[in-house]
Amino acid sequence: MTHTMNEVAKLAKVSSATVSRVLSKSPYISAKTVERVMAAVEKLSYRRNVHARRLAIGKSDLFGLVISEITNPFFSEIIRGFQAAAWDRGFDVLLLNTEYDEKRTEAVVQKLIENSVRGVAIVTSSLEDSVIATLTDKNIGVVTFNPVPVDRLVSTVTIDYKRGLTQAIEHVASLGHRRAAVIAGPQTNRTASIIKQALVEGLRQRGLDPDPVTHSDYHVDAGATAVQAILSAKDAPTVIFCGSDLIAMGAILALEEAGMNVPSDVSIVGIDDIPFSFLIRPALTTIRVPREELGKISFAALDKLLKLKRQRGAEYVVETELVIRKSAAQERKFALRQKAPRPAR
Amino acid sequence: MTHTMNEVAKLAKVSSATVSRVLSKSPYISAKTVERVMAAVEKLSYRRNVHARRLAIGKSDLFGLVISEITNPFFSEIIRGFQAAAWDRGFDVLLLNTEYDEKRTEAVVQKLIENSVRGVAIVTSSLEDSVIATLTDKNIGVVTFNPVPVDRLVSTVTIDYKRGLTQAIEHVASLGHRRAAVIAGPQTNRTASIIKQALVEGLRQRGLDPDPVTHSDYHVDAGATAVQAILSAKDAPTVIFCGSDLIAMGAILALEEAGMNVPSDVSIVGIDDIPFSFLIRPALTTIRVPREELGKISFAALDKLLKLKRQRGAEYVVETELVIRKSAAQERKFALRQKAPRPAR
DNA sequence: CTGAAAGCGCTTACAG
DNA sequence: CTGAAAGCGCTTACAG
Numbered sequence: 001m002t003h004t005m006n007e008v009a010k011l012a013k014v015s016s017a018t019v020s021r022v023l024s025k026s027p028y029i030s031a032k033t034v035e036r037v038m039a040a041v042e043k044l045s046y047r048r049n050v051h052a053r054r055l056a057i058g059k060s061d062l063f064g065l066v067i068s069e070i071t072n073p074f075f076s077e078i079i080r081g082f083q084a085a086a087w088d089r090g091f092d093v094l095l096l097n098t099e100y101d102e103k104r105t106e107a108v109v110q111k112l113i114e115n116s117v118r119g120v121a122i123v124t125s126s127l128e129d130s131v132i133a134t135l136t137d138k139n140i141g142v143v144t145f146n147p148v149p150v151d152r153l154v155s156t157v158t159i160d161y162k163r164g165l166t167q168a169i170e171h172v173a174s175l176g177h178r179r180a181a182v183i184a185g186p187q188t189n190r191t192a193s194i195i196k197q198a199l200v201e202g203l204r205q206r207g208l209d210p211d212p213v214t215h216s217d218y219h220v221d222a223g224a225t226a227v228q229a230i231l232s233a234k235d236a237p238t239v240i241f242c243g244s245d246l247i248a249m250g251a252i253l254a255l256e257e258a259g260m261n262v263p264s265d266v267s268i269v270g271i272d273d274i275p276f277s278f279l280i281r282p283a284l285t286t287i288r289v290p291r292e293e294l295g296k297i298s299f300a301a302l303d304k305l306l307k308l309k310r311q312r313g314a315e316y317v318v319e320t321e322l323v324i325r326k327s328a329a330q331e332r333k334f335a336l337r338q339k340a341p342r343p344a345r
Numbered sequence: 346m347t348h349t350m351n352e353v354a355k356l357a358k359v360s361s362a363t364v365s366r367v368l369s370k371s372p373y374i375s376a377k378t379v380e381r382v383m384a385a386v387e388k389l390s391y392r393r394n395v396h397a398r399r400l401a402i403g404k405s406d407l408f409g410l411v412i413s414e415i416t417n418p419f420f421s422e423i424i425r426g427f428q429a430a431a432w433d434r435g436f437d438v439l440l441l442n443t444e445y446d447e448k449r450t451e452a453v454v455q456k457l458i459e460n461s462v463r464g465v466a467i468v469t470s471s472l473e474d475s476v477i478a479t480l481t482d483k484n485i486g487v488v489t490f491n492p493v494p495v496d497r498l499v500s501t502v503t504i505d506y507k508r509g510l511t512q513a514i515e516h517v518a519s520l521g522h523r524r525a526a527v528i529a530g531p532q533t534n535r536t537a538s539i540i541k542q543a544l545v546e547g548l549r550q551r552g553l554d555p556d557p558v559t560h561s562d563y564h565v566d567a568g569a570t571a572v573q574a575i576l577s578a579k580d581a582p583t584v585i586f587c588g589s590d591l592i593a594m595g596a597i598l599a600l601e602e603a604g605m606n607v608p609s610d611v612s613i614v615g616i617d618d619i620p621f622s623f624l625i626r627p628a629l630t631t632i633r634v635p636r637e638e639l640g641k642i643s644f645a646a647l648d649k650l651l652k653l654k655r656q657r658g659a660e661y662v663v664e665t666e667l668v669i670r671k672s673a674a675q676e677r678k679f680a681l682r683q684k685a686p687r688p689a690r
Numbered sequence: 691c692t693g694a695a696a697g698c699g700c701t702t703a704c705a706g
Numbered sequence: 707c708t709g710a711a712a713g714c715g716c717t718t719a720c721a722g
Contacts, residue, residue, distance in 0.1 A: 002483070004715060015693045020717055028691055050459045051399040052715035055698050060396070070425050071620065076416045083415065083442070087449075092456060095440050097428070104432075111437060114395045138347070220624075249624055275416065279565075279594055281626035349699060360709045365701055373707055397699035400714050 003044045012040035023048060054116060063302060064094050064112045064120035064140075066127060072218070073274045074244075074291065078123055081295025089303060091118070098126045113138055119302035122146070123294075125190045141305040143298050143313075146190060155301045155313030157294065161195050161271070162202070164287035164320030168241070168269050169202045171285075171322060177239040177267065182213040183226045183251065185243035189218075192243050195271065199241055211237070216247050223250025224257075231258055238266060245270040245277050245286055252282065273323050283325035294318055348389045357385035368393060399461060407439050408647060409457045409465035409485075411472060415442050417563070418619045419589075419636065423468055426640025434648060436463070443471045458483055464647035467491070468639075470535045486650040488643050488658075491535060500646045500658030502639065506540050506616070507547070509632035509665030513586070513614050514547045516630075516667060522584040522612065527558040528571045528596065530588035534563075537588050540616065544586055556582070561592050568595025569602075576603060583611060590615040590622050590631055597627065618668050628670035639663055 009016040014033060021029055022037040040046070054060045065082050067075045083093045094115055098105040109131050112120050119141030122132075132142050136153040143155045150156055172180070180203050185192025196213065203210045212233065216226040223246060230240065231254075242248035248270030255262050262268055262282040270277070270286035277284055297316055305313055354361040359378060366374055367382040385391070399405045410427050412420045428438045439460055443450040454476050457465050464486030467477075477487050481498040488500045495501055517525070525548050530537025541558065548555045557578065561571040568591060575582065576599075587593035593615030600607050607613055607627040615622070615631035622629055642661055650658050 006715080016716080017694080017718080018692060021692085024717080030691060033691080047455065047459060049400070049715050051396050051405070051461065052698090053717080054396040055394070055400050055700085056715080056717045058698075070428065071421045073418065073421075073620065076418075076421060080415050092439070094437070110392065114392060116396065220621075249621070253624070275418065276565075276594070276621060279598070279625055351699080361700080362702080362710080363708060366708085369701080375707060378707080394699050397714090398701080400716085401699080401701045403714075 003046045005046075005048070008037065008040045008044060008046050011044065012036045058116065059118055060116045061090065062092050062094050062115055062117045063299065064096060064115075064117040065298075066096050066098065066108060066112075066120060066122045066124060068098050068100055068124035068126050070095075070097050073276075074272055074289075075123065076275065077291035078295040078298075081292035081297075082121060082299050083295070085296045085299035085303075089299075098124060100126050109134060112140065116140075119143070119306055121295075121298040121302060123298070141302050143301045143305070147194075150313035150315055152312050153305060155305050155316065157298055157301060157316045157318065159191075159289055159294070160317050160319050161198050161287070164271075164289075164322050165195075165198050165202050167322035168285070168287055169199075169206050169208065171324065172239045172267060172269065173206050173208060175267070177208070179235060179237040179239070180208045180210045181230050181237035181240045182210045183216050183223060183230070183240060183242045183247055184213065185215070185247070186217055187215045195243055203241075210241070211235075216243065216250075218244050218246050220246050220250040220253070223247035224254035225250075227251040227254045228258070231255075231260070236266070239269065240266060241269045243271060245272040245274045245284065248284055248286065249277075249280060252280065252284070271320075278325065285325050286323050288321045288323045290318060290320075348391045350391075350393065353382065353385045353389060353391050356389065357381045403461065404463055404484075405461045406435065407437050407460055407462045408644065409439050409441060409460075409462040410643075411441050411443065411453060411457075411465060411467045411469060413443050413445055413469035413471050415440075418621075419617055419634075420468065421620065422636035423640040423643075426637035426642075427466060427644050428640070430641045430644035430648075434644075443469060445471050454479060457485065461485075464488070464651055466640075466643040466647060468643070486647050488646045488650070492539075495658035495660055497657050498650060500650050500661065502643055502646060502661045502663065504536075504634055504639070505662050505664050506543050506632070509616075509634075509667050510540075510543050510547050512667035513630070513632055514544075514551050514553065516669065517584045517612060517614065518551050518553060520612070522553070524580060524582040524584070525553045525555045526575050526582035526585045527555045528561050528568060528575070528585060528587045528592050529558065530560070530592070531562055532560045540588055548586075555586070556580075561588065561595075563589050563591050565591050565595040565598070568592035569599035570595075572596040572599045573603070576600075576605070581611070584614065585611060586614045588616060590617040590619045590629065593629055593631065594625060597625065597629070616665075623670065630670050631668050633666045633668045635663060635665075 005016045005019050009019045014037060018033060019037050022034050063086050086093050094117060096108045096111055098108055105127060117140060122144040125146055129146060129148050132154060135142050141153045143157060145157055148156060182199050184196035200210055200213060212230060214226050216222040240251060242251055248268050251268055252262055255266055260266055270284050273286045273288035277286060301316055350361045350364050354364045363378060364382050367379050408431050431438050439462060441453045441456060443453055450472060462485055465480060467489040470491055474491060474493050477499060480487050486498045488502060490502055493501060527544055529541035545555055545558060557575060559571050561567040585596060587596055593613050596613050597607055600611055605611055615629050618631045618633035622631060646661055
């Protein structure tokens with residue numbers, strides 16, 4: 001049924017050490033031996049026992065990917081990119097989610113160590129920076145989206161929101177908007193506050209001092225609640241920048257319910273371009289974050305980090321980009337000319 | 346840094362065998378010994394080496410979850426339910442996706458075996474039934490959504506679409522629809538053809554013989570293409586049942602682009618109630634598949650299967666349910682009363 | 691280029 | 707209730 005290396009060795013008339021060497025593609029093995037061993041391997045459909053192997057060499061063929069919640073559509077394409085890249089190089093992915101739960105987060109770090117992952121990409125800021133050292137001490141490479149200093153075994157991937165934001169601000173300004181507001185992500189979230197800062201700064205420079213600047217969870221209903229507060233102000237804004245597409249969706253829904261017309265009364269700008277965001281009506285203008293690419297780059301960064309152990313990590317930057325979706329009316333006209341369905345993503 | 350069981354044993358002044366027994370909660374250990382050992386474990390922050398453990402006992406603390414594609418929103422809540430349930434019982438999840446690629450699918454099965462998962466839930470029909478035996482031969486429990494006979498180590502989870510479909514058919518019939526059409530999922534997909542059959546049968550029984558009955562991939566653009574063919578017929582249907590929400594979305598988009606009004610010209614019914622489907626405008630009526638529950642049940646089924654090894658598996662059935670979303674017009678009225686008017690378009 | 695042997699860190703009959 | 711020892715299936719200096 002399940003064969004061992006010894007059985008292969010016997011069949012090939014060599015020692016198990018030789019079989020091991022052949023399978024690990026060590027040099028200095030005669031072509032003849034390789035051939036005999038591989039024939040035996042083939043014949044028995046032999047596969048090495050990974051547990052024994054991991055025990056012997058002290059590491060696994062696993063890479064960790066830590067996210068906060070699997071149901072957040074923001075992550076799915078990152079996972080896909082990371083997994084595909086890992087797969088290409090023959091590695092498996094241990095997917096761990098913190099669910100924003102502290103206890104669970106601790107356990108996640110333990111799992112990573114226990115499973116002797118070679119490296120881990122941390123795609124959530126719900127993991128404290130302090131765990132990075134815990135991991136690198138165990139010789140585990142780390143790639144994080146948090147803005148920490150690069151170090152031995154630590155690289156960072158940064159999403160440059162500025163470019164997309166600047167494009168977006170320029171766009172709304174050129175449309176004549178004069179009063180802007182901001183609904184940023186959660187106050188405690190680092191990425192959220194980076195985006196917020198960039199937004200506020202950018203708007204000010206363009207003479208669009210945003211008011212108010214509020215916060216919201218990354219959930220649709222929170223976005224809805226947040227927008228209601230904004231509407232009650234006397235000098236209501238004509239454009240609202242939202243910290244994520246989910247917040248933007250909530251805002252759109254709440255505006256609809258309040259009898260406002262989007263975008264003619266109030267324009268909404270989101271961030272992320274999450275899957276299916278193109279289906280939202282009224283059309284959602286948003287800033288695209290290239291997620292599959294983020295996943296791929298994260299793995300590539302880890303791979304490089306582990307290959308060049310002597311050096312320290314690097315900083316990778318991924319750019320964002322404004323996506324202008326047509327208003328319903330424009331779209332209808334557009335569609336008539338195109339008479340073609342839109343792509344899935 | 347990383348301690349071994351021997352070090353713990355030394356500190357507790359017992360043998361490593363005893364430490365092992367304490368950690369495995371074997372009975373027949375004196376309370377005193379347990380205390381001493383646990384104190385030593387605590388002091389050293391000791392954790393067992395999982396690789397050594399897996400090698401020694403021949404199995405892992407992993408369960409496999411096989412899906413077809415991570416970016417399909419249909420799966421994310423299943424993953425979540427499964428992972429949460431596994432986590433509760435102290436197990437980890439190895440998430441594997443076939444990406445509909447044959448080679449990759451083979452590799453997935455290998456991975457499951459190599460990692461000595463205790464059980465696996467197969468939530469995709471892109472895995473042949475024949476692999477089930479391959480897995481059970483290795484003593485790996487299998488839960489599948491495919492309609493195979495239950496067996497030793499094999500349980501099935503079935504989604505009962507009939508209930509939701511019957512409700513949906515009754516609903517559209519009561520609204521006065523007389524001409525129905527069907528855009529089923531891919532012809533080669535087993536689930537798709539089960540749904541198709543149930544639909545066609547149910548419609549006929551209600552005197553709504555569907556015409557045409559076509560097929561489409563589970564993608565938005567495919568749905569759009571499919572609906573165009575239907576529209577070109579002379580006796581165009583007034584209601585179209587779609588094999589998934591994604592297909593339904595594509596249909597809605599294509600109808601919009603063709604200048605049709607949904608639902609006053611044509612009604613659309615989807616299946617799944619995927620995340621954020623409530624955001625679609627015009628509102629999408631759909632049949633809800635309780636996905637997180639599916640994930641939880643799948644794990645529970647595996648857990649039970651492995652506990653009662655002597656017996657054979659069981660068949661679990663999960664019911665679906667019609668979700669009626671308000672049409673734009675209805676919504677308008679509804680909203681007016683609520684002092685929150687504003688239809689989507 | 692290849693083999694004998696020690697070692698990776700656990701678990702578990704066996705014996706007491 | 708507890709320990710000595712064999713065994714799980716690999717890898718890798720060491721020696722040749």
